[in-house]
Amino acid sequence: MTFFLGLLFGSIGTVYLIYGKRQSSPIHLVVGAILIVYPYLFSNALLVFLAGVILTAIPYAHHRGLI
Numbered sequence: 001m002t003f004f005l006g007l008l009f010g011s012i013g014t015v016y017l018i019y020g021k022r023q024s025s026p027i028h029l030v031v032g033a034i035l036i037v038y039p040y041l042f043s044n045a046l047l048v049f050l051a052g053v054i055l056t057a058i059p060y061a062h063h064r065g066l067i
Helices: 002-023 026-040 045-064
Strands: none
Touching: 002 026, 002 045, 026 045
């Protein structure tokens, strides 16, 4: 289960990384890099899921002015 969650959030991180590079957006670059790396640090599927959802929401919240 952690493998599939890592694959999912790693893919989202890759998209954020490419988008951040093209738009020169440092928040997308940083969150994208973290999304790619963090699944290797956790072995609990719930932690991987929660961290992935929170990290995925950061650029959206920043864009909306919530952060």
